[in-house]
Amino acid sequence: MLHDNILVDLGLSKEQSQVYEVLLEFGYLPARVIANKVNLSRPLVYKILDQLIINGLVRKDESKTKVAVFYPEHPNNLKNLIEIKEKEIEKIKESFEMMYSRLLSEYNFYVGKPNVLFYEGKKGVTRVHDEIIEENKDILLIRSIFDRPTELEGKELDKRIKEQAENGIHTRAITPVTPYLSESIKTDFEKLVTRRVLPKDKLSLPSQITIFGYKIAITSYKEEIFTTIIESKDISETFTVLFEYLWSTAIDPEEWLQTNT
Numbered sequence: 255m256l257h258d259n260i261l262v263d264l265g266l267s268k269e270q271s272q273v274y275e276v277l278l279e280f281g282y283l284p285a286r287v288i289a290n291k292v293n294l295s296r297p298l299v300y301k302i303l304d305q306l307i308i309n310g311l312v313r314k315d316e317s318k319t320k321v322a323v324f325y326p327e328h329p330n331n332l333k334n335l336i337e338i339k340e341k342e343i344e345k346i347k348e349s350f351e352m353m354y355s356r357l358l359s360e361y362n363f364y365v366g367k368p369n370v371l372f373y374e375g376k377k378g379v380t381r382v383h384d385e386i387i388e389e390n391k392d393i394l395l396i397r398s399i400f401d402r403p404t405e406l407e408g409k410e411l412d413k414r415i416k417e418q419a420e421n422g423i424h425t426r427a428i429t430p431v432t433p434y435l436s437e438s439i440k441t442d443f444e445k446l447v448t449r450r451v452l453p454k455d456k457l458s459l460p461s462q463i464t465i466f467g468y469k470i471a472i473t474s475y476k477e478e479i480f481t482t483i484i485e486s487k488d489i490s491e492t493f494t495v496l497f498e499y500l501w502s503t504a505i506d507p508e509e510w511l512q513t514n515t
Contacts (some may be wrong), residue, residue: 264335266309269294273302274311277326284321310334331385368486378481382464382471383414385483390421394465394497398430399454400475401462419446426450428497428504431514439507452506457500465493 261271273294277283280291289299303324306312316322358369373381386393394478420423424446429435431451442449460476468490473481484490 261332264332265339266335267302269298270302270306270443273299274306274326277312277324278329282315282325284319284323286321287500288324294351302402305417319410322409327432362488368484368489370485371483373481373483375479378471378483379473379479382473382481382483383418385469386418386464386466386470387421388421388467391467392416393422393425393427394494395425395427396457396459396463396497396500397427398459398462398473399430399432399457401473415445415447419444422446426497426501428500429507430454430459431510435507436511449507450501451507451510452500452504453458456503465490465494 258300261274269292272294273288275287275289276291280287283291285299285303285357287294289296290476292299294302294354296302303312303314304515307314311327313327314322314324358371371381372378415425425448427447427449429438429449429451430437431453435451439449441447461472461474464471464473468485470484470486470490470493471481
């Protein structure tokens with residue numbers, strides 16, 4: 255029929271589109287007549303009519319005759335199918351976005367290129383924590399002096415770190431000495447965090463560095479938040495060597511507090 259292909263594109267089956275077009279052309283019809291016009295069995299036509307009624311494209315009228323008749327709803331209701339299609343596409347896009355970084359990572363690893371992704375805002379921070387859980391590797395962390403979350407962000411961060419600990423992920427963290435150091439170290443044990451500190455004049459980074467597996471996440475907190483995630487064995491090993499050097503020069507926070515308070 256004339257509009258079959260378009261109706262199928264909207265999500266109707268070929269048989270549904272045939273039945274709907276017959277009703278558009280002839281109006282009130284019983285299932286028997288519809289079945290004859292589309293050359294389908296009557297039980298199948300009844301099933302199709304029920305589906306079209308659910309989709310808001312057909313109505314059933316049993317008030318005027320002993321035999322039920324069916325008639326089409328306004329074609330404007332077809333727009334509902336477009337909305338459903340758009341929602342399905344959005345879900346597919348979301349699923350693809352979640353999978354894309356993994357596909358790109360595997361491809362770049364195969365061809366020997368670093369995999370680099372860039373995120374703006376809190377989305378990048380969330381993505382880093384998601385990838386940490388996915389990788390399930392221990393973390394090396396160099397904190398930024400500007401990494402001081404709000405109360406709400408702090409609660410979300412604590413939730414993420416707790417999830418890491420529940421997955422057995424340990425963290426070695428090098429942090430600058432700050433006024434809230436004594437408060438921060440109270441929960442290190444339960445969060446599987448081992449910490450060392452350096453004075454601000456020796457460790458004053460505008461960005462935080464997180465190393466896990468072959469990935470490095472660099473998150474800038476100084477002004478607007480943005481995150482770069484790099485996946486590369488060579489680059490990861492380079493950052494790890496730098497971390498270990500800093501670790502060797504840093505001191506235990508308890509020791510710092512004892513000698514500086």
